[in-house]
Amino acid sequence: MFKHAQLESVKAWVGDPAHGALPLHARIQRAIRQLILEGALGVGKPLPASRALAQSLGVSRDTVEAAYSQLHAEGFIERRVGSGSFVSKRTQRVPRRNPARATGPAQAPLRLSQRGSAMFAGGGVRDFLAPRPFAPGVPETRSFPLQTWERLGRQVLKEHGTQALLHSPPQGMEPLRRAIADYVNLERGGRATPERVLVLTSSQQALTLCASVLLDAGDHIFIEDPVYHGARKAFDAAGLVCLPVPLDADGMLVDQLRHATQQAKAVFLTPSHQFPSGTTLALDRRLAVIEWAREQQAWIIEDDYDSEFHYAGKPTACVQGLDPYERTLYIGTFSKSLFPGLRIGYLVLPPPLVAPMTIARTLLDGHSAPIAQLTLARFMEGGHFGAHVRAMRSVYAERRDVLARLVHEHLSDFVEARVPHGGMQMPCVLIGEIAEQAVLDAARREGIDLLGLTGLHAATPCEAGFLMGYAAYTPEELEIAIRKLAAVFRRLSR
Amino acid sequence: MFKHAQLESVKAWVGDPAHGALPLHARIQRAIRQLILEGALGVGKPLPASRALAQSLGVSRDTVEAAYSQLHAEGFIERRVGSGSFVSKRTQRVPRRNPARATGPAQAPLRLSQRGSAMFAGGGVRDFLAPRPFAPGVPETRSFPLQTWERLGRQVLKEHGTQALLHSPPQGMEPLRRAIADYVNLERGGRATPERVLVLTSSQQALTLCASVLLDAGDHIFIEDPVYHGARKAFDAAGLVCLPVPLDADGMLVDQLRHATQQAKAVFLTPSHQFPSGTTLALDRRLAVIEWAREQQAWIIEDDYDSEFHYAGKPTACVQGLDPYERTLYIGTFSKSLFPGLRIGYLVLPPPLVAPMTIARTLLDGHSAPIAQLTLARFMEGGHFGAHVRAMRSVYAERRDVLARLVHEHLSDFVEARVPHGGMQMPCVLIGEIAEQAVLDAARREGIDLLGLTGLHAATPCEAGFLMGYAAYTPEELEIAIRKLAAVFRRLSR
Numbered sequence: 002m003f004k005h006a007q008l009e010s011v012k013a014w015v016g017d018p019a020h021g022a023l024p025l026h027a028r029i030q031r032a033i034r035q036l037i038l039e040g041a042l043g044v045g046k047p048l049p050a051s052r053a054l055a056q057s058l059g060v061s062r063d064t065v066e067a068a069y070s071q072l073h074a075e076g077f078i079e080r081r082v083g084s085g086s087f088v089s090k091r092t093q094r095v096p097r098r099n100p101a102r103a104t105g106p107a108q109a110p111l112r113l114s115q116r117g118s119a120m121f122a123g124g125g126v127r128d129f130l131a132p133r134p135f136a137p138g139v140p141e142t143r144s145f146p147l148q149t150w151e152r153l154g155r156q157v158l159k160e161h162g163t164q165a166l167l168h169s170p171p172q173g174m175e176p177l178r179r180a181i182a183d184y185v186n187l188e189r190g191g192r193a194t195p196e197r198v199l200v201l202t203s204s205q206q207a208l209t210l211c212a213s214v215l216l217d218a219g220d221h222i223f224i225e226d227p228v229y230h231g232a233r234k235a236f237d238a239a240g241l242v243c244l245p246v247p248l249d250a251d252g253m254l255v256d257q258l259r260h261a262t263q264q265a266k267a268v269f270l271t272p273s274h275q276f277p278s279g280t281t282l283a284l285d286r287r288l289a290v291i292e293w294a295r296e297q298q299a300w301i302i303e304d305d306y307d308s309e310f311h312y313a314g315k316p317t318a319c320v321q322g323l324d325p326y327e328r329t330l331y332i333g334t335f336s337k338s339l340f341p342g343l344r345i346g347y348l349v350l351p352p353p354l355v356a357p358m359t360i361a362r363t364l365l366d367g368h369s370a371p372i373a374q375l376t377l378a379r380f381m382e383g384g385h386f387g388a389h390v391r392a393m394r395s396v397y398a399e400r401r402d403v404l405a406r407l408v409h410e411h412l413s414d415f416v417e418a419r420v421p422h423g424g425m426q427m428p429c430v431l432i433g434e435i436a437e438q439a440v441l442d443a444a445r446r447e448g449i450d451l452l453g454l455t456g457l458h459a460a461t462p463c464e465a466g467f468l469m470g471y472a473a474y475t476p477e478e479l480e481i482a483i484r485k486l487a488a489v490f491r492r493l494s495r
Numbered sequence: 496m497f498k499h500a501q502l503e504s505v506k507a508w509v510g511d512p513a514h515g516a517l518p519l520h521a522r523i524q525r526a527i528r529q530l531i532l533e534g535a536l537g538v539g540k541p542l543p544a545s546r547a548l549a550q551s552l553g554v555s556r557d558t559v560e561a562a563y564s565q566l567h568a569e570g571f572i573e574r575r576v577g578s579g580s581f582v583s584k585r586t587q588r589v590p591r592r593n594p595a596r597a598t599g600p601a602q603a604p605l606r607l608s609q610r611g612s613a614m615f616a617g618g619g620v621r622d623f624l625a626p627r628p629f630a631p632g633v634p635e636t637r638s639f640p641l642q643t644w645e646r647l648g649r650q651v652l653k654e655h656g657t658q659a660l661l662h663s664p665p666q667g668m669e670p671l672r673r674a675i676a677d678y679v680n681l682e683r684g685g686r687a688t689p690e691r692v693l694v695l696t697s698s699q700q701a702l703t704l705c706a707s708v709l710l711d712a713g714d715h716i717f718i719e720d721p722v723y724h725g726a727r728k729a730f731d732a733a734g735l736v737c738l739p740v741p742l743d744a745d746g747m748l749v750d751q752l753r754h755a756t757q758q759a760k761a762v763f764l765t766p767s768h769q770f771p772s773g774t775t776l777a778l779d780r781r782l783a784v785i786e787w788a789r790e791q792q793a794w795i796i797e798d799d800y801d802s803e804f805h806y807a808g809k810p811t812a813c814v815q816g817l818d819p820y821e822r823t824l825y826i827g828t829f830s831k832s833l834f835p836g837l838r839i840g841y842l843v844l845p846p847p848l849v850a851p852m853t854i855a856r857t858l859l860d861g862h863s864a865p866i867a868q869l870t871l872a873r874f875m876e877g878g879h880f881g882a883h884v885r886a887m888r889s890v891y892a893e894r895r896d897v898l899a900r901l902v903h904e905h906l907s908d909f910v911e912a913r914v915p916h917g918g919m920q921m922p923c924v925l926i927g928e929i930a931e932q933a934v935l936d937a938a939r940r941e942g943i944d945l946l947g948l949t950g951l952h953a954a955t956p957c958e959a960g961f962l963m964g965y966a967a968y969t970p971e972e973l974e975i976a977i978r979k980l981a982a983v984f985r986r987l988s989r
Contacts, residue, residue: 022681031684038817074808076778091779094786096819111847112760112792117708117855125665125854126861132661142660151652158645166636166834167626171619187516190525202696206860213732214611218712231858238707238858266606284570285585292588298606314568323532325590340660342865344838353605360619361611364725364732365859366700367620371836373864 003049007036008057015058025060026067033068037077037092044093048078048086120238126205126231134482136450137277137426137470138307141396142340149385150376157375169371172359173200173347176378181333181347184381189308190318191331193349199358200369203346204306204334206362208232210348211267211302211330212239214361221265225253227457229276232269232304245459248275252282255290267300268293273308273316277428277457277468279421287320294328301329307337309390310472311423312398327351335377337425338390345369345377397425397472404471404479411487415494416466425472428454430464435493437465443489449482497543501530502551509552519554520561527562531571531586538587542572542580614732620699620725628976630944631771631920631964632801635890636834643879644870651869663865665857666849667694667841670872675827675841678875683802684812685825687843693852694863697840698800698828700856702726704842705761705796705824706733708855715759719747721951723770726763726798739953742769746776749784761794762787767802767810771922771951771962773915781814788822795823801831803884804966805917806892821845829871831919832884839863839871891919891966898965898973905981909988910960919966922948924958929987931959937983943976 003011014020014032023031036042049057051065058065069086072078076091113121132139158165172178178195185191185198201207208231216222218240224233226245236243244265246253252275258268268290272282282290294301301320308316321331334346350358362368380386401420404427408418416429431437441453451467471479497505508514508526517525530536543551545559552559563580566572570585607615626633652659666672672689679685679692695701702725710716712734718727720739730737738759740747746769752762762784766776776784788795795814802810815825828840844852856862874880895914898921902912910923925931935947945961965973 022677027681034684034812038819071809075811089778091777092782094779094782096782096785096789096817111851113851114707114709114711114714116711117851120708120855120858121851123854123858125857127665127857139661142657145657145660147652147657147660151649155645158641163636163639163641163834166639166641166836167633168835171621183516187521190528202860205858209859213608214614215608217608217610220608234858238855283585284583285588288586288588288590291590295590315565317569318528323590325532340657341662341861342660344861344864357605357607357611357615360617361614361732363619363621364614364617364699364728365703366696366838367835368838370838370864370867 003054007041010036010041012058026064026071029054029058029060029065029068030071033072034075034077037088038095040095042088044088044090046088048088050085116238116240120234123234123237126234132470132473133448133450134474134478135426135469135471136473137452137468138337139470139473140337140340140425141393141473144392144396145340146385146389150380153379153383153385154372154376156379157372161371161375165372165375167371169200169368169374171363171368172355173198173369174371174374174378176382177345177374180378180381182349184386185319185321185331185333185349189305189316189331189333190322191349192322193331197350197352197355199348199350199355199362200374201346201348201362202344202366202369203336204304204332205231205235205346206365207330207332207346207348208235208302208304209239209365210358210361211300211332212236212241214354214357215300215302216241216266221263223258223261223265223268224459225270225275226459227277227454227463228269228459229271229304229306230457236269243459247460248278248280250280252280252286253290255282255286255293258290258293259296264297265299266297267302269302269304270320271304271306272320273305273311274421274424276304276306277426277452277454279419279424279426279428281317281422282320284317287323291320291324291326291328294324295326299328302332303329304332306332306334307424309338310394310397310425312394312401313422316423321349327353330354338393339377339380339386343373343377345373393472400471400474400476400479401427403476404469404483407480407483408469411483412490415490426452426468426470428466428468430454430466433494435490437467439493440489441467443493444486447485447489449486449489497548501535504530504535506552520558520565523548523552523554523559523562524565527566528569528571531582532589534589536582538582538584540582542582544579610732610734614728617728617731620728626964626967627942627944628968628972629920629963629965630967631946631962632831633964633967634831634834634919635887635967638886638890639834640879640883644874647873647877647879648866648870650873651866655865655869659866659869661865663694663862663868665862666853667692667863668865668868668872670876671839671868674872674875676843678880679813679815679825679827679843683799683810683825683827684816685843686816687825691844691846691849693842693844693849693856694868695840695842695856696838696860696863697830698798698826699725699729699840700859701824701826701840701842702729702796702798703733703859704852704855705794705826706730706735708848708851709794709796709824710735710760715757717752717755717759717762718953719764719769720953721771721948721957722763722953723765723798723800724951730763737953741954742772742774744774746774746780747784749780749787752784752787753790758791759793760791761796763796763798764814765798765800766814767799767805768915768918770798770800771920771946771948773913773918773920773922775811775916776814778811781817785814785818785820785822788818789820793822796826797823798826800826800828801918803832804888804891804919806888806895807916810917815843821847824848832887833871833874833880837867837871839867887966894965894968894970894973895921897970898963898977901974901977902963905977906984909984920946920962920964922960922962924948924960927988929984931961933987934983935961937987938980941979941983943980943983
């Protein structure tokens with residue numbers, strides 16, 4: 002039988018409003034389980050007859066019976082016909098749980114793996130959540146044609162029905178791969194076919210895949226310096242050794258690849274609009290990097306993340322389309338051209354890499370959501386994607402001009418803007434004495450997000466400054482934020 | 496000026512129906528680019544005056560001008576006022592592209608990384624695509640309440656608008672984390688809070704994360720033998736050394752952990768319904784594995800993948816809820832309980848692991864789609880999830896019974912069924928002379944998918960046989976397939 006304290010403990014647990022979501026019999030079951038786990042009811046101890054406990058708790062006997070059945074099913078109690086219920090021998094090794102949680106078991110120091118610790122220390126790829134000026138990499142979504150998107154989504158469900166709830170092929174749905182191949186060929190001068198497209202959740206996932214399928218821990222990869230932090234962190238997480246290659250106004254100094262003292266198995270490039278500098282890789286360098294890849298049998302990882310948005314003529318055709326040797330892996334994403342919550346990015350692969358990459362992807366997370374893929378395929382086929390990109394291109398071009406003008410008007414004593422030909426952000430280099438970190442910190446306190454440039458560089462000294470995203474903010478929002486930022490600078494320069 | 500052959504080549508390219516999707520000026524630009532890339536137009540070679548080329552092609556001069564502008568913007572040509580356009584010096588390093596693609600550059604043998612090759616050789620986690628009997632792990636989706644789901648999705652978009660298009664917090668949306676915590680506490684006897692839940696795309700992603708954040712390449716992990724292949728492959732891909740531990744009717748022989756000659760930093764368990772055997776880990780062993788984890792400061796990775804479907808009373812409470820030492824990581828998924836195309840799974844984590852795991856997840860693929868998360872949160876809050884699981888539980892229980900009866904009636908000369916208490920698949924052990932692979936191959940030719948048991952075992956010899964999924968197939972579909980399978984067996988046994 003229960004002691005008085007035990008009965009009170011059961012009553013208290015059952016009556017605790019925190020447990021109100023549980024049905025009554027489950028609460029009784031948990032309360033008794035708790036007594037056993039805390040060691041208050043040892044092996045062989047009898048439980049009250051169900052009728053007696055029901056009376057004490059003021060519940061029906063069936064309720065207590067249900068609780069006892071579950072305790073029995075889970076192995077906590079044994080039931081002997083005629084002699085009642087007893088705490089089971091299976092509970093012999095109950096962890097000595099300290100009921101006073103405050104003085105609970107001493108926490109051992111957290112032991113992560115070395116790679117886990119390194120990833121943790123690196124801080125991950127923090128997306129700016131509620132976008133506020135000047136968080137980079139965020140598109141304008143407030144004018145997204147959501148009604149069209151919803152209509153196409155309804156069509157998909159109407160036509161595919163519950164078939165659309167099943168697994169997608171791990172390589173991606175065929176209609177979407179076809180639409181992507183058409184787009185890459187048409188708009189990016191690429192050489193894609195549906196068979197060469199691998200649908201992923203994001204360019205980040207593409208980077209993770211490339212890093213592990215093409216390279217082993219300890220292998221070298223050339224990266225741009227400065228470099229997109231998401232790529233750098235994916236490569237670091239995969240244990241790669243990153244060899245930074247400097248840039249000039251024509252992009253990466255690719256001649257250095259050939260003459261580097263340490264060779265590498267791959268090079269990572271953002272040729273359309275280098276992240277963060279905004280420069281475009283010149284044609285001769287594109288051809289030179291292809292030649293290097295052929296000579297070294299190395300891979301070119303081309304991240305074409307925001308090439309849709311080029312404001313002076315069409316964007317330069319991608320490296321992949323210039324490469325006859327099939328050494329280039331082309332990464333694209335819809336996070337910038339449509340919306341980040343879509344979770345669709347892709348790789349256009351050399352044919353021999355399609356199967357290995359697809360299989361490696363199944364190990365990471367299986368496949369991508371079919372409904373989103375089918376909706377996107379329709380959105381592209383119907384011309385809505387092209388129309389949206391064109392509309393956003395002129396919106397972003399205007400916002401870039403507005404930001405350039407505002408920086409010139411309000412911040413020219415403090416920074417020099419490097420107005421880009423495309424993309425969604427503008428680098429500004431500090432020209433005064435004020436430290437970069439001081440600006441970032443003070444701006445954040447005023448509700449302004451800036452991405453510091455120093456953290457993106459490998460070599461030091463480098464130009465200090467920050468990246469200003471402009472795509473997601475109206476001219477009014479940009480102006481308000483610039484005025485605040487100017488005030489921050491004036492305060493710091495006093 | 497162009498030679499005749501060059502002009503013909505441009506005309507052919509422009510007129511090729513395969514390029515019909517490109518606007519006219521883009522076709523002309525690409526055709527000339529092609530000539531340059533093929534080396535037919537070397538550095539310094541003049542291009543025809545735009546007026547002359549326009550006339551030859553029968554297009555407007557503006558069209559040719561647009562093509563030339565783009566060639567110029569991309570660096571292919573130089574334009575000198577008064578003297579026309581010339582192939583640019585930047586094309587000096589044009590790869591020697593062989594225009595006859597059939598005799599193209601000799602393909603070097605494919606060089607993947609060692610880990611990439613190993614993943615490729617392992618074959619990945621192949622989901623059965625168009626589910627057909629007896630593909631395991633697939634839920635019944637034909638009766639999914641799609642209209643309710645769509646209605647809730649519309650509500651989400653109506654209330655959140657384009658906000659729902661932005662990034663999700665990498666840990667997951669708060670309403671979903673709350674709904675998951677409530678569910679794990681209520682239905683699985685867990686100890687969850689919204690702060691401890693990490694929303695992912697799948698249990699596969701959870702396994703990948705655990706493998707890399709908790710363990711380094713070369714570290715040991717105890718696994719069940721036989722084991723879920725998706726887990727084994729994720730651990731192999733992360734470079735872990737898997738130490739198989741045998742099972743009996745009460746699940747893993749956890750006493751062997753303590754006395755193993757090689758210790759491990761973690762153990763992987765499917766305690767509710769062991770995959771593939773279907774056994775439930777007994778309470779005393781649950782407590783023993785917790786004690787082992789405390790002593791060794793090791794981690795318990797608890798994959799509770801289909802615990803919703805238990806047909807005799809409620810499923811046993813999860814290990815996580817019994818562990819006062821916070822050594823257990825609980826993995827759940829909605830791929831089985833709702834539908835695979837949803838792409839939502841989760842981890843319930845010890846508090847110190849929340850930040851490291853969330854950060855590591857940002858490196859893998861950023862975050863999960865917000866609209867799906869918010870829709871699922873509503874589906875759970877509104878009681879639809881519970882109702883669907885209850886409905887499916889009785890459907891699957893019936894199908895299990897039907898399959899057990901059918902196997903008994905038609906296959907008892909060949910296999911012994913191990914009827915499980917829960918889950919979505921039933922293991923059958925071969926009792927005759929017929930080889931497992933022969934059965935799998937012959938069945939596949941008849942349109943029947945079976946997952947072989949031998950491939951899931953580490954130790955040999957092991958019981959040969961196969962796993963039969965039953966959840967996604969009606970009794971009629973099961974019967975048709977069983978009759979076919981019986982015919983396969985009769986043919987093989989002749």
